[in-house]
Amino acid sequence: MSVLLRATELEGRPIVTFAGERAAEVKDVVFDSAKGSLLGFTLRSHGLFSRARKDMLPWTKIHSIGRDAVMIRDEDAFGGEDALAADGVPDHRNVIGNQVLTDGGTDVGTVVDVIIEAGSEAEIVGYEVKASDALATHGEHVLIPLPDAIAVSGEHLIVPAGALEFVGNDLSGFGAAVEAFRAKLRQGGS
């Protein structure tokens, strides 16, 4: 079972142990820039004097990402900062605002959010983009599916031109669009 989420929706979501304690809140979503996979969350303490924490929550230690809370078994789930120390790992803020170009050189728009598919593993399946004039929907937010391995670093984000055939408007149908797009890529279509 997997679910599609916007990265920004996760910010501030409480991280709760099975013992019912709010251990932290999600500060940011951290991606592996090379593989387009989700590494985990940076943390902040909750409450009035909320502040950033040095440790993080690796993806593998998350029991579940729910609508109302991120669930962990216990606070042993939190890890050191090692995973974040790797160079070139941007959090999603580094991606937001970046220009998306097709491999053919068309400006698609700028990234306003990152769409994550969260199941037993988590990966980036799309961008939410404020559409450029090149798209019929210019000015609106559209969802662009991504191939299954794509780098998320860099000033420009390159997507295959074929992705534009599978642009969606809401998350409910987007999972199917991602599937269809990737199936087409595997068949060698463009």
Next chain:
Amino acid sequence: MKLREAYGRKVVSTDDAEAIGRLDAFIIDPRQRSVVGLRLAKVRGDRPFLSWANLQGFGTDAITVGSADLLRLAADEAEERAASKALQPIEKLVLSEYGTALGKVEDVDFDETSGALVGFDLGDAGNVSSDRLLGIGSYAVVVEEAVQEAAPGGGPITS
């Protein structure tokens, strides 16, 4: 019996028929899914704790114990904490293990002879059986996802 109505109930020692205090907090062990003790208010002295095993009766009008000598200090910090206001389940958010809010605890049903929890009453959101209980914390009561009978596409994820 319901948890909510039991708060404030007087505790009487049967050896001298004296009131020795009032029920102020339940000590619940989520692993045993049971009430394991009580903390009283208005006790004479500084020993407000009672073990469930030492109760004689948990009635609708009074809770009875053999003697005021059964009052004791908290066994440890964990017990002290379990008896705190922050860990009493009434009005607490209920979260499933998958991070979905199920509702708020309106009341808790428990067996007054054994102390065993029976279930959580979430008002309009229904009831949650106590055998789904995972933990009671200051933020939420956490429960296992409801087991769906013959769910299409396989059963729930367990680990």
